[in-house]
Amino acid sequence: MSVDKSTVARIARLARIHVPEDRQEKLSAELSGILDWIEELNEVDTENVEPIASVTGHSLPRREDVVSDGNRVDEVLANVPETASGFFVVPKVVE
Amino acid sequence: MSDLLSLSAVAARAALESGEISAPELTTAYLGAVEETAPLNNYVAVTADRALEMAAASQARIKSGEAGLIEGIPVGVKDLFCTAGVVSTACSRILEGFTPTYESTVTANLWREGGVMLGKLNCDEFAMGSGNETSAFGPAINPWQGGDGVDLVPGGSSGGSAAAVAARAALLATGTDTGGSIRQPAAFCGIVGMKPTYGRCSRWGIVAFASSLDQAGPFSRTVADNALMMQAMAGHDPKDSTSADAPLPDLMAALDKGVKGMKIGVPAEYVMDGMDGEVVALWEQGQAWLRDAGAELVEISLPHTKYALPAYYIIAPAEASSNLARYDGVRYGLRVEADSLDEMYAGTRAAGFGEEVQRRILIGTYVLSAGYYDAYYLKAQKVRRLIKQDFDSAFETVDAILTPATPTAAFPVGRKVDDPVTNYLNDVFTVPANLAGLPGMALPAGLNSDGLPLGLQILGRPFDEASLYSIGRVIEDAAAFSAVPQRRAGGAS
Numbered sequence: 001m002s003v004d005k006s007t008v009a010r011i012a013r014l015a016r017i018h019v020p021e022d023r024q025e026k027l028s029a030e031l032s033g034i035l036d037w038i039e040e041l042n043e044v045d046t047e048n049v050e051p052i053a054s055v056t057g058h059s060l061p062r063r064e065d066v067v068s069d070g071n072r073v074d075e076v077l078a079n080v081p082e083t084a085s086g087f088f089v090v091p092k093v094v095e
Numbered sequence: 096m097s098d099l100l101s102l103s104a105v106a107a108r109a110a111l112e113s114g115e116i117s118a119p120e121l122t123t124a125y126l127g128a129v130e131e132t133a134p135l136n137n138y139v140a141v142t143a144d145r146a147l148e149m150a151a152a153s154q155a156r157i158k159s160g161e162a163g164l165i166e167g168i169p170v171g172v173k174d175l176f177c178t179a180g181v182v183s184t185a186c187s188r189i190l191e192g193f194t195p196t197y198e199s200t201v202t203a204n205l206w207r208e209g210g211v212m213l214g215k216l217n218c219d220e221f222a223m224g225s226g227n228e229t230s231a232f233g234p235a236i237n238p239w240q241g242g243d244g245v246d247l248v249p250g251g252s253s254g255g256s257a258a259a260v261a262a263r264a265a266l267l268a269t270g271t272d273t274g275g276s277i278r279q280p281a282a283f284c285g286i287v288g289m290k291p292t293y294g295r296c297s298r299w300g301i302v303a304f305a306s307s308l309d310q311a312g313p314f315s316r317t318v319a320d321n322a323l324m325m326q327a328m329a330g331h332d333p334k335d336s337t338s339a340d341a342p343l344p345d346l347m348a349a350l351d352k353g354v355k356g357m358k359i360g361v362p363a364e365y366v367m368d369g370m371d372g373e374v375v376a377l378w379e380q381g382q383a384w385l386r387d388a389g390a391e392l393v394e395i396s397l398p399h400t401k402y403a404l405p406a407y408y409i410i411a412p413a414e415a416s417s418n419l420a421r422y423d424g425v426r427y428g429l430r431v432e433a434d435s436l437d438e439m440y441a442g443t444r445a446a447g448f449g450e451e452v453q454r455r456i457l458i459g460t461y462v463l464s465a466g467y468y469d470a471y472y473l474k475a476q477k478v479r480r481l482i483k484q485d486f487d488s489a490f491e492t493v494d495a496i497l498t499p500a501t502p503t504a505a506f507p508v509g510r511k512v513d514d515p516v517t518n519y520l521n522d523v524f525t526v527p528a529n530l531a532g533l534p535g536m537a538l539p540a541g542l543n544s545d546g547l548p549l550g551l552q553i554l555g556r557p558f559d560e561a562s563l564y565s566i567g568r569v570i571e572d573a574a575a576f577s578a579v580p581q582r583r584a585g586g587a588s
Binding site for chain 2: 018041044051
């Protein structure tokens with residue numbers, strides 16, 4: 001499976017990672033190499049095999065639908081690069 | 096007490112209880128060792144003041160008869176664990192300066208049981224690597240050296256943890272293991288490392304890499320110390336929905352049970368083409384030790400072994416790409432300013448993530464993207480079920496499985512590898528246990544002709560860590576591994 005430069009650009013955009021054009025060639029070769037190797041899985045007959053969701057077989061526990069934590073604005077904002085009046089600040093998204 | 100650094104944790108506990116040594120004395124000796132071994136770059140943060148405070152508190156609890164399981168024992172913490180008030184970065188630029196306001200459950204358990212925190216240990220960035228070379232803080236160095244004196248990697252991703260314990264710069268240390276990140280560095284550094292059953296240790300407060308595979312576990316120099324630390328760190332945690340509500344047996348009691356009557360499996364598929372002859376010989380030696388101790392060795396088949404690595408390199412990056420989406424320059428860590436929100440995200444993530452992390456996020460994004468999800472991700476999850484079924488059927492006839500821990504001994508720092516896949520092959524023996532959620536222990540069993548440690552791996556049934564400690568103890572006694580690394584604290588030559 002080969003991942004060409006335009007595919008690298010597309011997945012980099014999906015992943016929100018800026019990949020400069022001069023790195024796309026190298027990444028395309030590396031990712032293609034990894035995916036070629038992964039192709040080995042096609043040798044395995046998985047007809048009638050269910051994909052596994054949990055190795056332990058435990059079902060997830062449920063709890064009462066009540067507030068169990070919260071009211072920690074200062075802690076939540078303690079590591080934020082930019083805040084204002086108790087909010088996260090991001091570049092303008094609506095004109 | 097002339098040599099505090101050579102005491103095991105079990106011996107140190109006894110000496111602390113008898114009053115032969117004090118907790119502040121032991122911690123001071125270890126802080127000295129941390130300083131002495133600083134050139135190995137094993138620590139990314141040293142918390143000396145906190146360590147001395149904790150040691151003083153430990154001493155008071157020892158005096159008043161309230162000592163915990165690891166009271167007064169100096170512990171190093173992989174930088175993947177969030178520690179309240181202490182910078183926790185997963186060794187990534189993107190978490191530069193991140194100081195959690197909360198403590199991970201595992202470290203909280205260790206402090207509750209009296210552990211003394213020495214500092215944060217180097218690791219691969221977001222635990223992605225097998226040599227501790229992807230760390231934003233630069234590589235950690237293995238205290239062992241071969242004949243040529245070249246710097247060797249300690250393995251990864253928990254490289255700093257394994258190297259610090261081997262170098263006597265921590266008596267115990269935490270690690271995490273997603274595909275071998277405890278067991279491979281333990282083998283490379285000649286110490287004992289345990290990846291518990293998935294769900295045994297809480298993942299709460301640990302920086303997530305691949306959530307269905309990640310498990311925390313202990314590093315130590317002896318099997319008994321490992322059982323002691325495991326006993327202190329494991330346990331059910333309602334804050335981690337995958338944490339198992341299963342009773343933890345008395346692991347210290349398992350140490351002297353022996354292996355008489357146990358059936359130990361030797362998987363035919365773990366004999367790989369071009370495997371190092373010394374690794375094969377050590378594996379055979381391990382089988383002989385267990386046979387001599389009364390175990391029955393049984394050849395078994397795990398037919399899907401060769402597909403474990405490719406399945407892992409779909410599942411782990413897929414989960415990572417999702418987990419690492421949270422690093423967006425908004426909530427914590429690094430932020431690269433830009434005019435639009437999208438450019439801010441993309442610029443921040445390009446500047447903050449290293450090459451290997453970016454590669455894995457991109458692979459993960461690709462295999463989860465529209466049109467490829469079934470072909471890659473679902474296929475891998477099906478193969479994962481087959482791998483687990485291989486183990487399930489093996490454990491119908493055997494109690495545990497013996498394999499080599501790694502295909503080679505530690506390799507040089509900066510070894511040039513053109514192809515990322517070559518690095519991934521380091522984890523060929525360790526990855527299957529993560530995919531199947533099984534406990535696995537690596538422990539030193541001998542030296543190769545270059546004087547470097549080689550390890551064996553024992554895999555067990557889910558939640559049967561106890562048998563691994565029984566078997567590990569037998570191998571430890573038989574191997575009588577007493578070699579020490581050249582660049583350890585107090586070992587100046």
